[in-house]
Amino acid sequence: MTSLDELPYDVLYCIASSLSFDDVVRLSLTCRQLRLLLNETTLCRRTIETHVPHSHEAKLARREEITYREAVQRIYERRSAFAKAAPLSARILGHGSAFLYRQGVLCFLTGNYIRVLDLHTSSGPPRAIDIISIIKNEVPPGIPNVESKVSLLYYSDDIVAVHYERKSRPSDSWIFAISTKADIPTDLRVVAREQLESSSRLFVRHTASYLYFGTHSGTGTHGHHEWRIHRMSLGHEHAIPAEGLQLEDFVGSDIGSTVAFEIHEGYFYALSNQTSFDVEEVDWTSFYHCIRFPLERPFKNALEINARIYRRQHAEGPINDSWTDLSLQVDESTNDLVIVESRREWLEGGSTQHRTFYTQHISFPDSQSSSSSPDSSPIAAPSTGPALPSDDPYVALLTSGDNPHWAPSQPRYLRYTHPEYGLKADPARPFILARTKLRAYNLSCSSFIDLVEDDKCCGAYASSNNGPCLRLRIGSRRLAPLHDDFSLDGASGKAKVMQESSLRPLSGLDDRFRYSPIKMWPPSERCPCAKRLHQILNPPTVAKLGSNRTLVGAVDERSVVYMIRPARLSSGDEDCIGPIVLVSFDREIGRQTLVTSDDMADAVMSDDGATAQGELRLKWEAGKAEACKDHRCR
Secondary structure (H helix, E strand, O other), X not given: OOOHHHOOHHHHHHHHHOOOHHXXXXXXXXXXXXXXXXXXXXXXXXXHHHHOOOOHHHHHHHOOOOOHHHHHHHHHHHHHHHHOOOOOEEEEEEEEOEEEXXXXXXXXXXXXXXXXXXXXXXXXXXXXEEHHHHHHOOOOOOOOOOOEEEEEEEEEOOEEEEEEEEOOOOOOEEEEEEEOOOOOOXXXXXXXXXXXXXXXXXXXXXXOOEEXXXXXXXXXXXXXXXXXXXXXXXXXXXXXXXXXXXXXXXXXXXXXXXXXXXXXXXXXXXXXXXXXXXXXXXXXXXXXXXXXEEOOOXXXXXXXXXXXXXXXXXXXXXXXXXXXXXXEEEOOOOOOEEEEEEEEEXXXXXXXXXXXXXXXXXOOOOOOOOOOOOOOOOXXXXXXXXXXXXXXXXXXHOOOOOOOOOOOOOOOOHHHEEXXXXXXXXXXXXXXXXXXXXXEEEHHHOEEEEEEEEOOOOHHHHHHOOOOEEEEEXXXXXXXXXXXXXXXXXXXXXOOOOOOOOOOOOOHHHOOEEXXXXXXXXXXXXXXXHHHHHHHXXXXXXXXXXXXXXXXXXXXOOEEEEEEEEOOOOHHHHHOOEEEEEEEOOHHHHHHOOOOOOOOEEEEEOOOOOOEOOEEEEOOOOOOHHHHHOOOOO
């Protein structure tokens, strides 16, 4: 019988082309011969272009900044590190009063300066921009000695959006688009500016050409507040509409919980998980409400609307809204924008809450020919099925003032449903909401991540750090074989009998998954390297405020960045600074940002355990834990 390593390359190429991304890499790790064959450039390129063509590494490979073999290795390493809760580096990047992290770039506010650090490519100190001097040269002088405030709103494409507000009168606030490129004179950094009529729940999304900002300041015919979206041009060739666009009947006001906004592939997207401004006494079904329009045409007739993207049936059980997280994420494989929602529910009316992560693709009805008039009706999704259930006794209770929603139940496929406790015997401890400081989901590696305060870990360190120990809590899953003992419905041991499954060919909707136990990081061992990691992840805050502290953070597919600040006790505490911590799952980030200074401390888990430029490098990999147990680690 011929083994895989004896097959002709063309045959092996065809076999590998039909495998998943992870399976190609794992197959290459089985023996030296297969590793040499599967690391061939042509196959690596086919693997990247087939499975992850829209990833950051794929773009680098196309620009020939890295090879396709390196792209495959980097993607697999950072996905594996994230899913296994095994970060590759941790460091304190600096101190600030606010920060933004996006596209691998960190912008943080310190006093009068915005400091900019590209974590992917930079090997030097942060670039400083004197934001106060820029603003004073751009806005008319106000009343002397009036309190002012600068807030960071959004970063994208070498531009940071800033909100400047003076407390002298309600309308005395401005949005600035500031270039963060190097070697630009201070008087040329302002790309655009605009004075605001309202800053209620202000948000910004922008590209290199357009900046869109929204406020929850419009009023609909029903008397409720609605979102108004305005556009600023970041180039001289784009016209600016005179009036903002109001999102009519778009329900929801809490960004990240009930609504989400994003720009993707030339479109502005608005998403809501709410269906009504008022509580409906009789209602059956919840839908997502999604609106999009082209960036160059923010007009009513350009709107595409789907208000009936299926979400759930109310009969599935109550929702604990405090745990709800809503976001729009880009799929590295398809470049599609995907709805990602985390809900904690009492499923089927049970007494126990269960947290589940749901994903849903966005679709819009086919565009029909429409009038060019700005007042023409937008494209909306047609109703599906009957308007009301035919056999429900509650239908008789409806009155003319009710606004019920109903659609037939849809199946819950495992591919789009990720339970927090996929393993029924998972011993991982749950954490209450007050102890869960940051929550996110990584679509690229099917993993959720929480930053929690663990009062049962490192008690000795907690007392010196003014609070419980901060640790990462990560749960992940991956596609399982057709016959697998570790799937959701199976038991946790190989000796257990798996449930019977159909022998018919499986489609993508029939996927089964292998769930990993929820893991905590850093480990609680008292070895030197673990102690160093705990010191970095739990830096002390201002001592005068005791144990009160707040935490804000951001997560992408390769890093977690968070800032710890003293809890705000008065208006004067807004400018208090705190340490900004980076935990990275990308080895290249650890190699790039090697500069340390008075306010930077680092611990990087590497292969060699060497120390360079004052940076402590530690051995922290699977299979090397014995050194930590014996306190032989560094």
